[in-house]
Amino acid sequence: MGRITETVKVLLIVNILFFVGSQFLGEYAYQLFALWFPKNDNFYFWQLITHMFMHGGLTHIFFNMFALYIFGSLLEQSIGQPRFLFLYFSAGLGAAGLQILFSYFTFNSAYQAYLDAGFNPNEIQGFLNEVVASGRYNFYNNVPQDATEALINSYVTPMVGASGAVFGVMAAIALIYPNLPLYLMFIPIPIKAKYFIGGYFLINVYSAITGANILGPSNTAYWAHIGGAIIGFLMMWYWKKNQFNQNRWY
Structure with a gap:
């Protein structure tokens, strides 16, 4: 493991201070x-950035910061500080974008189920406001239970964590160092980065599509992980394809 870079050190410190x-x-x-x-009244535009420094608990921040510590310095040393920061925050924004898109899809589908059941927009908003205020809600016989849960979860569940940005960093590492040997905790068998990171990505795709939680808690934002990885991979692929230098990207 190489020396930790100043940029990664600052990101680690800021994340810890936020936590x-x-x-x-x-x-x-x-x-x-x-x-x-x-659509939630708690939404502010700066949250697109600040959510990357918020975490839901010790386990959440530990694994994100551990991955940033392991992969971040290596990537920054390879592509330079400006591009590292650009990739990191772009991946975080891409993660937020895909997760919000998914949330809109589930919210709108559930919203339509309420409209089809005879509720008007004011009644639906009143229902959501009551959920926010009290934390309690009722199911209606003429509305599918899963529609109610989807409506509420999309509206009241905030997104936190550096996972999307870190996934972008990991995807970039898998592209430029595909044969880098990595080790799972407590398993002393090296796995090439392209298989380790690629397999982890596919697990997240499976969980996002099926709803099955193979790794992580039930409220994991799998689409955010996917969005961050895609942005990181595409950005690194473009830089590698168009501006490759034997020693460094600038």
Whole structure:
């Protein structure tokens, strides 16, 4: 493992400071800095960036920061600080974009189910406001239960974490160092980066499509992981294809 770069060090410190601060501010921190569904009153444009520094718990931040520590410095040393930062934040934004797109799809489908059941937009919004205020809700006989759950989950569940940005970094590493040997924790068998990272990506695709939680909790934003990985891979592929230098990308 090489020397940790200054950029990665700063990202680690900022993430940790946000996490510690959120423990003191509690729900107020998540209300301000987590990424909420755009139709939710808690949504602010700066959350597209700040959500990358928020985390849901010690396990969440540990694994994200561990992956950033392992892969981030190697990538920055390979492509330089400006491109590393551009890729990192672009992957994070791509992750947010795909997750929001998925949330809109599920929200609109569920919203239509309520309209078809005879609810008007004001009644639906009132229902959502009551859920936000009380945390409780009822199921209606003429609305499928899964539609109610999809409507609420899309509206009230914020997105947090550096996972999308980190997935972009990992995808870039898999492209430029495909045969880099990686080790799973407690398994002393090397796995090439292209298989390790590629397999992890496919697991996330499977979970996103089926809803099955193979790795991670049930509220994992799988589409965000996919979005970040796609942006990181495409960006690195473009740079490698068009501006390759034997020693470094600038």
